[in-house]
Amino acid sequence: MSLALEIFGDKWTLLILRDFIFFENRHFNEFVTIENISTNILTDRLNRLIKNGILRKEIDNNNSSSFLYSLTKKGLHLIPIVLEIYHWGANFTKDNNAEPDFSNRFEKEKRDVLQEIIEKLKTTHNIV
C-alpha cells in the first residue's frame, strides 16, 4: 500500500484524478483551475502519473498546439478510490460542494455507478 501511495497518495494528485472522473477535464489549462494548485506542482504530478502508467499524454487532435491527457487501464482502476473519497467528503464534511444525488445513488448502487463511469471513460479516453 505504501508503494501505491508514493504514486498518488497526496491531495493534489487525487484532485487531478477527480477532475478526470467528474469534470472530464483533459487539458493542462483545465487542471490549473484546481483550487490553489501551482503550475509547478501540477506539472510534477501529471509527469509522475505518466511515469507510473496512470496517464497518457498525446497531441490533441482537435488542437495540435495542445496536449490531451487520458487515463490508462491502470488509471481506470483508481476510480473506486476517488469515488469512495468523494462519497466520504459528501457525508462527513460541512459546506462541501458534492452532488447530493450522486452520493445517495452511490450509497445504494455502488457497483452500477462504478460500472457506468468506467464504461463512459473507456470510450472517451479510448481505453482498450
Next chain:
Amino acid sequence: MSLALEIFGDKWTLLILRDFIFFENRHFNEFVTIENISTNILTDRLNRLIKNGILRKEIDNNNSSSFLYSLTKKGLHLIPIVLEIYHWGANFTKDNNAEPDFSNRFEKEKRDVLQEIIEKLKTTHNIV
C-alpha cells in the same frame, strides 16, 4: 472532496489508517514502526485525525502510562477508501507485500469483506 483530502489526503495519514485496519495497531509506539515516519509527523497526523473526529485518544485501561487510539464512527467510514487503495496496490505495484488471498477475496466479495472488517472494528474499538 478537497475538504476531505485536507483531513486525510496524505501518505502518512493513510498509512496510519491502514495500521488500524490491517494490523490492529492502537498505540503510538506501534505506529512509529511505519516505514520512515518521524515522530513529529506521526504526532501531527494523529492530532489532526482527533481534531477532525476520526480518532479518539484515551488512557489505556491495560497500561495507564500509555494512550489507546480508537477509530470513531466517522473514522470507520474511511475503511472503504483504505481497502480500495490496498487492493489497487496489490494489483498494480511490483514487489508489494499485500496479502494475495485478501485481495482476491476483496475483488469477488467486496461488500462482505467490508462488513466483516467494520463489525470487527466496531467491537474492538468500542464504537456504538
